[in-house]
Amino acid sequence: MREYELTVLIHPDLEADLETPLKVVRDIVTSNKGTITSEDNWGKKRLAYRIAKEDFAVYVHMVIQLPPENVAKVDTTLNITDSVLRHLLVSEDPKAKAAAAEAASKKSEESEEE
Numbered sequence: 715m716r717e718y719e720l721t722v723l724i725h726p727d728l729e730a731d732l733e734t735p736l737k738v739v740r741d742i743v744t745s746n747k748g749t750i751t752s753e754d755n756w757g758k759k760r761l762a763y764r765i766a767k768e769d770f771a772v773y774v775h776m777v778i779q780l781p782p783e784n785v786a787k788v789d790t791t792l793n794i795t796d797s798v799l800r801h802l803l804v805s806e807d808p809k810a811k812a813a814a815a816e817a818a819s820k821k822s823e824e825s826e827e828e
Contacts, residue, residue, distance in 0.1 A: 715779040717751070717806040722792070723771035723799040729758055732772060735797035739774070742791045748780035765799045777806065 720743070724735050732755070743750055756773035765771070780788065785803065792801045 715749075716782055718778050718780055718785070719802075719804050719806050720776045720778050720788075721802045722774045722776070723761075723765070723801065724774060725766075725797050725799055726758060726768060726770040726772060728797055729772050736774060738795060738797060739776075739792070742788055742795070743776075743778050743780065746780065746784040746787050746791075748778050748784065748788070751777040751779060753777075768799060771799050 720739075722739055724732065728735050736753075740750060754775045756775060758770055758772050761769055761771055789801075789803055792798050792803070
């Protein structure tokens with residue numbers, strides 16, 4: 715299983731009941747033998763350009779573990795899901811993850827010295 719980052723833009727009209735479209739996304743991942751490591755709701759934000767006649771979307775970022783052979787299935791299923799305006803599924807870069815962890819530890823060491 716590899717780690718991937720999944721960012722989903724959900725239709726802004728579904729903001730009031732956000733759990734329903736998120737459950738659909740979670741079910742897509744888990745039905746393809748994946749697990750969700752973390753989930754972060756970034757809230758409703760303005761889009762850089764209109765998508766499906768919408769100016770806003772609710773951004774949700776997930777870190778998931780998924781077998782490489784099921785990535786295409788998840789990608790295709792998210793493409794045809796009505797509640798998802800756009801999505802981005804990318805492999806997590808281990809070098810960037812290590813650099814971020816090092817920067818965080820360096821920052822915590824500096825704050826302890828003060």
